[in-house]
Amino acid sequence: MELRVIHERCSGCGTCRLTCALENFREVNPAKALLRIRGRFPAPGDYRIDLCDQCGECAEICPVEAITQLNGAYRVDTEACINCMVCVDACPKGVVMTPHQDEEPAICTACGACAAICPREAIITAPSHTLQKEAG
């Protein structure tokens, strides 16, 4: 699933983060979410949604090739991963997350649960060609 964010619509409610943790880990614990919401206050006074855009830098830098793309989303192979966390530092959006603390990192599964619940339609699902176009 292709996801697109519209920062200007976000009101910072964090419902997406809570939902992400429930969808992926069945826990009421937004600290485990695989996306971030950043409020920029007092100035410029807005929100930014940091969500995986499938750029692939994590896969590229992984020394043991534990990260591969599968059905449109990067996955961490928990067997292969050596917990070096290089990908965590390398992610340009800071969304290679560590929900299991010191164990293997996790990346957005592109499940779309955040988009489905966002009451502001600030995260939406979109076919890949519109994604390209509107990003430009």
Next chain:
Amino acid sequence: MRYGYAGTILRIDLDSGAIQKQPLPEALADKFIGGRGFVAKTLFDELLPDIQPFDPENRFIMATGPLSGHLLPASGKTHFGAKSPANGGYADSNMGGHFGPQLKYAGYDMLILTGRASAPSLIVIEDASVQIRSAEAYWGQGAIVAETQLKRDLGDDYQILTIGPAGEKLVRYACISHDFGRQAGRTGIGAVLGSKLVKAIAIKGTGSLPVHDVEAAYRAGKEAYAKVTQKPGFKEWVPEGTAGITDFINEVGVFPTRNFQSSYSEHHKAINGKAILKELKITDKGCYGCPTPCGKYGHAKTKSGEAFVEGPEFETIALFGGNCLLPTISDVAYANYLCDELGVDTISAGVVISWAIECYEKGILGREEIGREIAFGELETVEYLLAKIAAREGIGHLLAEGVKAAAEKTGQGSDRFAIHVKGLEWSGYECRNSPSMMLAYMTADIGAHHARAWVVGHDLAGSWSDVNEMIASAGEGPRELPEAVVKPECADYVIESQHVRPLFDALGICRLQFMELGFEPENYEKLFHCITGQKRTWEELLAVSERIWTLTRAISLKEVPGFGRAWDFPPERFSTEPITSGPNKGRLLSREKLERLLDWYYRARGWDAEGRPTRETYARMGLADEAHVLSAMGLCRPEAG
């Protein structure tokens, strides 16, 4: 394990630095649910009449509810409580934002501070770790400056609450600030934190909340968002937030104007919700889990300066735009910003300032005492007085005590137009043609606050849905209004509303989706069940809310010598001075009518003529133990005859 709750109460004694974690008592959760219920029970049990609000022995309590932090619309509310700086009795104040959920993820349902730190302090909580650190570097800073600095120093993933200079200086209506624009504004709760020398509390929580049936709760949560966003009214409520009712409230002649001399402002179009969208707004800004963000974050430019600010919401518009007559929404927003940074409640500040201006116009306070000329409609006046108040300098010393105390000190009949009940300044509805709402203000447990019962609609039309229609049709100019009828049902409307709205403060969630969008009680029953594992009907939950209401009355009776009927009246202005303009011009509510309203109310509640719940009423509420304590103090009697 208790599902829904975090399971632990955190106590910090600032005298000794001792930190204590105790399991959440089952009986407390059963009987008082959470939030406001926890606050009330703790205050009843732990306060003593000779403790003063700023004594180290006063409690500073912050409590969440069982639904706080869970997946459901607007689960971000937190309740604060203490012995009231406004009157020495029961005080609480509610705040949205993201702080309460974070307290729960860190593992705590309630935080209780006792004692006083030896130097300015900062409390930093990260899950199990609780530290008291020096706050020397932040003391004296504005609330928003301090929050910005703390986010930088501790990390963006901390949720932070701060007080401003006014809280440090014990201004009796100092607030708590959080998330760059959310406040627990009422009753001077920020001054209680200031009296403990605590500048800020920072929390980061990374734990999971226990849920009875996580699959069902997740499903019910998703359904709830889908339903709320489909409600008629959803699209109307969000764009302007609470400011959207400004025109309507003005048209029906309940908009505080010129220190409540009038209830109609000619310039309402310059200070309404549309003006916010045109002049200020950058983004919608919501609380945790909220699908209907009422916060409008923006940037204001005025002659006095420019600022980023959240708001103004309706109350601030009413008190600064109507009551102090600031001419534009940018001026109101700038006043809002000054209040936020200094850390004072915009409602109380608006009332205190309008009272001071009227005193000046009447020659009761002179140029010498005030330090300059002051006038309605002038941002410079507001700016000048706010600075004096927050610093407790010159005239600020008098005004920092709140309008009741300031009028008592000033004399010369200025108490007639000191607009408060129980020492708490009046919020944004003028009620000389709204007897039910007048009664709601008279009997609200913390003082003249609108959020305990909002029954303006009953006086106008008799039902909620009609009010929404009326709001939607606003914009036509002042309406022809019949004189509202003073009748026993006024008391019933108020009592019903006083159980519904505060119930949300016990559950730890926002009431807007229920009150304004008609999100049905069944949804909350279902969510409550999936999350906590307990089946409670809406009626059963309301019964708990009634118990809490009885208990908050008991606290004020216990703590304030002579508390009772005399404390339940509005200022004389409302019975003796007719409204000067607008659709309700000429109206007032006589003392005799006010007495009657109170009689009906006390009778319907099972309180005696002095406004004291009877022994039978306490027993009916499941508060027999509390009644024993009160009986021993001579404050509770059996029903007469």
